[in-house]
Amino acid sequence: MSKSPISTPTPTLAMSARATETTPPIGAAHDRVYRQLRSRIMYGDIMPGVALTLRGIGKEFGVSMTPARESVRRLVAEGALTMSSSGRISTPELSNERIEELAALRALIEVELASRALPRAHMALIERLQAINGAVAEAVAHRDAVSYIRTNLEFHRTLYLRAQAPAMLAMTETVWLQMGPTMRALYGRLRRTEPPQYHRLIIAALRAGDEPGLRLAVRSDVTMGLRMLAS
Amino acid sequence: MSKSPISTPTPTLAMSARATETTPPIGAAHDRVYRQLRSRIMYGDIMPGVALTLRGIGKEFGVSMTPARESVRRLVAEGALTMSSSGRISTPELSNERIEELAALRALIEVELASRALPRAHMALIERLQAINGAVAEAVAHRDAVSYIRTNLEFHRTLYLRAQAPAMLAMTETVWLQMGPTMRALYGRLRRTEPPQYHRLIIAALRAGDEPGLRLAVRSDVTMGLRMLAS
């Protein structure tokens, strides 16, 4: 088969070999790359302004440029990455105005999500929130910025999942994604050991079925992160 | 071109020929395709559930599958298109629950945008809004669904641009994009000749500097479209 003297480039076996080699679980390659990059960005593994390249991404995940390009295109569409006019890729460096906007969006949407989740909140949910909140406190005690971001977002996501509002949740997660690298940069130089006080207010309001209190607690928790922005 | 008897793929001249042929203005091919498809979807040129193919898009815009794929990937990320599990592409068919969610998001964000635009609203802006509103009335008189959607969104966008909040505006436009085909389907079977009454309330509130009135008017205008959803 090596002959085939004419025409066809025959890049055949490369793919089939790879197919049996790197896809034991399931899933399209571009989607796998997308999800991993998204996780890294949302949870603050990458600092703002860091440059990425398609060939670098492809090499790291063992794929060609094509799936790397598609995942990057998707992340750019969601605001998780920015592209310069010449197409260079990097994590976004947000201006103070944009941070304020994103915080306002978080306040708007997350208050609504919490409000919708309130009538559906059972005891099991509240206990799960308390467990997650323990992990948050531990992360802040260890001054682990990445763990703090991850557990904090898990706390909010667990609550909002009860709202049964997937479009709103997706929009909120997009905001989180855009703030990921910036939050890492901010929390990275943070020197506080306080446990998350507003999270306890949220849990208390959930217990009491107090909707105005819940709205206020969520809004406070979201905008508190904005407070430490003295740059 | 079918000949090329030997080896090298040599797809050389195709690109340079195309470069001098279809790019008189400027811009990357995938971005051009993206913008045109986005316009069609947002303004209701395409009905819900319509299937698209990468090869078809490529042929229509005179490009290969690669830019078509990237533009589609971006639109899928924004919720303007949906992909089945096997990768087939179509415009979304929204459930009633999702329509309600998107309308609630519009209400939340657009009220905030209008509120932020209010202190910046000058006389020139109000006059421009009135002019656009005339076009809206004309479109609804002619029962032209596409023109109605386009001018109506232009009315809102013109107001919100004054808010100086690009992230919020982008998020709102994403919601519009997701509702585009569905709005077309709804307004298409609409038989009303009423001019847009809530738009006049918005303009009046802007004139009076009445923020609560403006918030109420915008919320009413946005959620009114939801009212005619008897399906």
Next chain:
DNA sequence: ATCCGTTTTTTGTGATCACATTTGCCGTGA
């Protein structure tokens, strides 16, 4: 006429290549 199996066509995915442009680097000169 209808249903089921097979075959053909369609369609998305991923890899590879050529190319243009931009970025970075290094040396030369003032």
Next chain:
DNA sequence: TCACGGCAAATGTGATCACAAAAAACGGAT
């Protein structure tokens, strides 16, 4: 020491191809 110019490396873009899976078209048997 710094600036400028030119060369080399790196990078995104788009086209093309092979392939697998899914959809569609087809045909025969009941």
